[in-house]
Amino acid sequence: MSCPDCFAGHINPGTPTGRVTSLHGLDVYVAEPSAPASEVRGIVVIIPDAFGWEFVNNRILADHYAQRGKFRVYLPDFMKGTAAPVWGLDAIRAVMKTGSLLDWITKPYHIATVLYGLVPFIVKNRPGRSYPIVEAFFTALRNSEGAATPVGAAGFCWGGKHTVLLAHGASTVIEGVETPLINAGFTGHPSLLAIPGDIEKLKIPVSFALGELDNNLKAKAIGVVQRAMEGKEGEVKVYVGAGHGFCVRADTAVEDSNRQAAEAEEQAVAFFQKWFAHI
Numbered sequence: 043m044s045c046p047d048c049f050a051g052h053i054n055p056g057t058p059t060g061r062v063t064s065l066h067g068l069d070v071y072v073a074e075p076s077a078p079a080s081e082v083r084g085i086v087v088i089i090p091d092a093f094g095w096e097f098v099n100n101r102i103l104a105d106h107y108a109q110r111g112k113f114r115v116y117l118p119d120f121m122k123g124t125a126a127p128v129w130g131l132d133a134i135r136a137v138m139k140t141g142s143l144l145d146w147i148t149k150p151y152h153i154a155t156v157l158y159g160l161v162p163f164i165v166k167n168r169p170g171r172s173y174p175i176v177e178a179f180f181t182a183l184r185n186s187e188g189a190a191t192p193v194g195a196a197g198f199c200w201g202g203k204h205t206v207l208l209a210h211g212a213s214t215v216i217e218g219v220e221t222p223l224i225n226a227g228f229t230g231h232p233s234l235l236a237i238p239g240d241i242e243k244l245k246i247p248v249s250f251a252l253g254e255l256d257n258n259l260k261a262k263a264i265g266v267v268q269r270a271m272e273g274k275e276g277e278v279k280v281y282v283g284a285g286h287g288f289c290v291r292a293d294t295a296v297e298d299s300n301r302q303a304a305e306a307e308e309q310a311v312a313f314f315q316k317w318f319a320h321i
Contacts, residue, residue, distance in 0.1 A: 052291055053131065058101035060108075066182035071101050071117040073108035084192030084318040085183070086113045089176060089201030091290055092163055094125025099290050103307070107196070111311040120176050126163040130156060169203055169234060176204045180223040181214045189216055192318035194226045196310055198290050202232020211245035222246055226317035228310040230289030233258045241270035248276040249313040251306040253284035279309055
């Protein structure tokens with residue numbers, strides 16, 4: 043999670059179209075499809091990357107899922123106000139610049155700036171502390187509007203670990219019947235995974251979108267994930283040339299990067315539609 047790639051990327055130029063409310067004890071961004079309520083296919087909860095629920099890219103992604111999949115999409119503040127600051131994107135660019143003497147002279151300052159923004163997020167949102175918050179939200183959701191509706195989790199980077207943990211079979215009891223908290227999961231460029239242990243424990247279908255050049259999940263680890271997924275309900279798609287964060291923070295000015303981000307959206311929507319149809 044301390045890899046510079048976790049703090050790299052670009053801010054999307056769009057404007058979110060959803061609304062903000064309070065739901066199951068958390069502030070939540072809600073994106074609704076432009077379709078009658080009877081046509082909504084299920085609920086998708088986005089567990090975001092380090093930049094959290096207010097980051098414009100994450101909200102626009104929620105809007106896309108809602109419209110393309112006819113899902114009701116929730117993007118909760120699982121970090122409770124402790125997300126990594128968006129200005130970290132500019133700071134990491136400054137760290138990586140090496141074109142002039144000034145770039146090298148100012149590099150220590152920019153490194154310190156990145157650490158100032160990233161370290162508090164890591165400490166306050168380590169899985170042992172954050173996963174209970176995530177699980178509590180999904181439990182409340184499943185026991186209310188999700189009781190008779192398919193529920194999916196879409197996790198990115200930091201959120202990918204939580205999606206996989208939910209897919210280990212987290213459940214609640216509804217009218218005397220043990221019911222899984224999610225029916226399907228999707229994760230793009232997940233971080234913090236225990237490989238292969240976290241994959242071997244999967245009991246719920248999960249779709250993985252992995253970047254070939256992701257420094258958090260290198261090629262060797264991707265191969266281990268692929269082998270661990272053999273015989274399980276789910277899929278692994280590797281995006282050639284893509285790095286960490288490509289699903290959410292792709293550079294929209296770079297044609298191939300933008301295309302791969304769009305393809306990952308399609309992968310997630312199709313996977314949820316497939317498994318929601320079984321409910």
